Amino acid sequence: MNFPAIKLPLVNTYLETLNGQSLPKKYSGLNFVSVFCGGGGLDLGFSLAGIKPVFSSDVIPSFCATVAKNLPKHVVEPHDINLLSGNYVLDKVRAPVDIVIGGPPCQAFSILGDRKSRDDPRGQLAFEYVRFIKEIGPKAFLFENVPGLLTVNKGKDWEQLLEFFAAETGYKIRWTKLNSVRYGVPQIRQRVIVVGFRDEVNFRWPAPRYAESQDQSELGMIPPLPAWMALEDVENLPNHVLREHGERVIERYSTILPGGRDRKDHTDRVHPDRPSGTVLVGSGAGGGRPFIHPFEHRHITVREAARLQSFPDWWEFSGGPTSAYRQVGNAVPPLMAKAIASEIRLALGK
Structure with a gap:
């Protein structure tokens, strides 16, 4: 006897995972x-990995406002790193700090090889970040x-930067390059990650769960998530404001195939069945477009x-x-950050 086929609704497992993320009611004991x-x-x-935020800062007030709104009950203040001392932060949090995290803007390192870069405010950021770490004296740091x-x-410059981190802090330095698509993010986004530990610990980089490419399978790996999974059911959500385009732009975009590029403004069209390219949303001086x-x-x-x-x-x-586009485009994907943080937590015995 033949039964009629029953079509089950397709469950968007990515959105289930994403919106199932919540802040812990009790933290691990690390901050x-x-x-x-x-x-x-x-x-x-x-925070999702169970490590408690106690102080967050950026030079741009609207960035700080975002973190304060979403991670309440900790100190969030706008500061220029050049003027922010470790002692000030320690006085604010009134407790030893376990981990320092941050990513100084990349311009800071293109001139690291020249010690005269100390006179350049961009180059200064690398030295100031290390100085801040030394003043705090955490168990670990991430760059x-x-x-x-x-x-x-x-x-x-990269070799000199690693040597600088090791020589100035005395910490045990490890580094690697990670791709967010391997940690369940529907986007190809590579970041260089450096971790330093004050003491010898058993640290491992987070194991990938997803393949890097749909075109080449990897044994034991889940295929990378396609971009369409991120773009469903966004109506009436915060920060979902459509930009109005002129008729000429709309007509031009209508000719761009999935995965293609507009020749005039060099904007890429997301391919729905593949992970998106790296989200680049420009800066105050211009740069990439959404x-x-x-x-x-x-x-x-x-x-x-x-x-x-x-x-x-x-x-x-x-x-x-x-401001909001810049915050999104310059961020480390939280799911990848959670994976890294979980391994740091394990290495520190928590």
Whole structure:
């Protein structure tokens, strides 16, 4: 006897995972201080891993407002790292600090090889971050940045930066390059991660669960998540404000195939069945534009970009659209940050 086929609704497991993320009711006993917090990708990831935020800071007030709104009950203040002392932070939190996390803007390192860079406010940030770590004296620290850092000055700047971290802090340094798509994020996004430990510990980088490419299978790995999973059911969510485009732009975008690029403004259209490219949403000085939506002839919204970055829907971004796009585009994906933080927590015995 033949039974009629029953079509079951397709469950969006990514959104289930994403919006199932919640802050712990009780933390592990470890805490962290965050500088260059931006829109809070690292801060959220470490908090989700059970590590308590006690102080977060960025030079831009609207970035701090985002973190304060979503991670309440800890100190969040705008500061220039050049003027922020470890003693000030320790006085504020009134407790020893276990972990310091941060990612100074990448411009800071393109001139590290020249000690005259101390006179350049961009180059100063690298030295100031290390100085801040030394003043805090945590059990561990994390530094993150873009992979292009590895090839500046034929790799010499990277080598000198690692030597600088080790010599100045005395910590045991480990580093690697991670791709967020391997940790359940529907986006190809590589970041360089450095961790330093005050004492000898048994630390391992988080094991990947997803393959890096749909075109090449990997034994035991789940296929990478496609971008469409991040772009469903966004109506009426915070930060989902559609940008109005002129008729000429809409007409031009209507000719761009999935995965293609607009020749005029060099904007890429998201391919719905593949992980998106790296979310680049520019800066105050310009730069990348938001992606074109895979099905609609418009840029993706802040909320859609945040979904591709693995921010849960309850995480709201403060400031205007430009500020919010910058916060999303400069962030470490929270799900990848959570995976790293979980391994640091294990290494520290918690």
